[in-house]
Amino acid sequence: MERIVLTTTQKALKINLNENIYGTFAEIGAGQEVVRHFFRAGGASGTVAKTMSAYDKDFSDAIYGKEIDGRYVTEQRLRKMLEHEYGLIEQRLSRDKFPNKCYFAFANTIATINFTKKFKGHGWMGLRFQLDPDDEPNDVIFHIRMKEEEAYLQQETIGIMGVNLIYGCFHIRNNPEELLRSLYDNIAKYKIEIDMIHFEGPEFKNVDNRLMSLQLIKNGMTDAVIFGPEGNNILPAALLYKKNILALRGSFRPATKVNIDMIKKGFGYFVDERKVDRENLVVLFEITLNNLKAEGEIDEQDFLDRAEILCSLGQTVLISNYQQYYKLVEYFTRYTEERMGLIMGVTNLEDLFDEHYYRDLKGGILEAFGILYSTDLKIYVYPSQPTENEEIETSKTVKIHPRLRPLYEYLMFNRRVIDIENYDPEILQIFSRDVLQKIRSGEEGWEKALPAYVDNIIRDKKLFGYDPDNKNKRKQEEENDNRKKEKQEAN
Numbered sequence: 001m002e003r004i005v006l007t008t009t010q011k012a013l014k015i016n017l018n019e020n021i022y023g024t025f026a027e028i029g030a031g032q033e034v035v036r037h038f039f040r041a042g043g044a045s046g047t048v049a050k051t052m053s054a055y056d057k058d059f060s061d062a063i064y065g066k067e068i069d070g071r072y073v074t075e076q077r078l079r080k081m082l083e084h085e086y087g088l089i090e091q092r093l094s095r096d097k098f099p100n101k102c103y104f105a106f107a108n109t110i111a112t113i114n115f116t117k118k119f120k121g122h123g124w125m126g127l128r129f130q131l132d133p134d135d136e137p138n139d140v141i142f143h144i145r146m147k148e149e150e151a152y153l154q155q156e157t158i159g160i161m162g163v164n165l166i167y168g169c170f171h172i173r174n175n176p177e178e179l180l181r182s183l184y185d186n187i188a189k190y191k192i193e194i195d196m197i198h199f200e201g202p203e204f205k206n207v208d209n210r211l212m213s214l215q216l217i218k219n220g221m222t223d224a225v226i227f228g229p230e231g232n233n234i235l236p237a238a239l240l241y242k243k244n245i246l247a248l249r250g251s252f253r254p255a256t257k258v259n260i261d262m263i264k265k266g267f268g269y270f271v272d273e274r275k276v277d278r279e280n281l282v283v284l285f286e287i288t289l290n291n292l293k294a295e296g297e298i299d300e301q302d303f304l305d306r307a308e309i310l311c312s313l314g315q316t317v318l319i320s321n322y323q324q325y326y327k328l329v330e331y332f333t334r335y336t337e338e339r340m341g342l343i344m345g346v347t348n349l350e351d352l353f354d355e356h357y358y359r360d361l362k363g364g365i366l367e368a369f370g371i372l373y374s375t376d377l378k379i380y381v382y383p384s385q386p387t388e389n390e391e392i393e394t395s396k397t398v399k400i401h402p403r404l405r406p407l408y409e410y411l412m413f414n415r416r417v418i419d420i421e422n423y424d425p426e427i428l429q430i431f432s433r434d435v436l437q438k439i440r441s442g443e444e445g446w447e448k449a450l451p452a453y454v455d456n457i458i459r460d461k462k463l464f465g466y467d468p469d470n471k472n473k474r475k476q477e478e479e480n481d482n483r484k485k486e487k488q489e490a491n
Contacts, residue, residue, distance in 0.1 A: 011167040012041035023104030024050040030110035033159030078124040081107035104129035121146035138201025145193040195222040224320040240335035247284040266343035266380040275339040286318040305463040326368040339376040346384040385428040442470030
């Protein structure tokens, strides 16, 4: 049954009319736009215990404490606000007087667009709430990036999204994916972006925040999300700000020895660059949304399988909606102007010079390469050898259309495209698609193509369709085939 989307006022009024929902609002940086909706809807006295806005930094520090980094628009600050305000509710509101109240604390800390309009603004928003007076509280916390060009428009959007959050947590919490989508009720997606979200607490104990990150991309709420080796969501700005970035794109289905050798050898080239600081470097394994699809739909379990492998290898994973490399680089430039590196195989390099990928650009491939190389970017090319009998393919043998050859030679001459020469020749015939087929069919030998211990993970958790019975079935089929051949030969 399709959910009926209420107006912002209707949502606020429905919350106000629920005599068991009671809490506080703490809003910093974008006015008090969220609580305003509850006051204007009517009946707010039964919902709002307190509202405040500690705009002055000294007041804010006195209430919530000073941050080590001196910043105020951070996840840490938001969590302190939620902890403080929710604690005050429990401290000041006696359960003897309010035995049936479900407490909540709403908070946001926002930096809206500046006067020059170079800084569009961002912020944190969250809700701590309980669903029963005796329950432990739950948290929903997310980061937003504003896109509107006027501060008052951003404030209005913040107000609507805050109401959506409170309403969703109390009325749609049984379906976290739908709750996530409801955050954009009555809001156009071009106005604001959610690029990280956390669901925590007993109500969300079965929620996988990695999958919720994927939902952000599926629903068009953001174009990229990042999570770390522990599976935790990471704010892109916090990880990438003013960093050197080295990225490897792939399907990683599963990650093989080739992938590891690519990142290892590419890393060696990258850190030798004069403009690269080893201590200020982020390495990313990137999976595009297209590589998450199976038969036209995103296979979420398959995504988790791949993430499981990469995380076991201690890697940081970027999931993006960028089919073209120039869009990925453009995304990185939001956060850094430092040197970047892309590692790719020969086939990917050929695709990079395929003009049909750039038909949506007025300037075509030249516009795309203008974006790519307006940044300080290096491309490191890993060789290819489809079979033992074929020649090894490198950047020097790559097939480029004659009319694009001068562009390619220009990049080669300026060492923007560099061959990885110290590769492992013993693994060039390893391909993920072949390994995957062997895993699923029960064929032997696939373990040798994978990094150490990865085969154990696949077996233990039965990843990528691994089934020990398939091996026995395959042996039985081979034995039956051999018997048939023997009978035919005997006849």
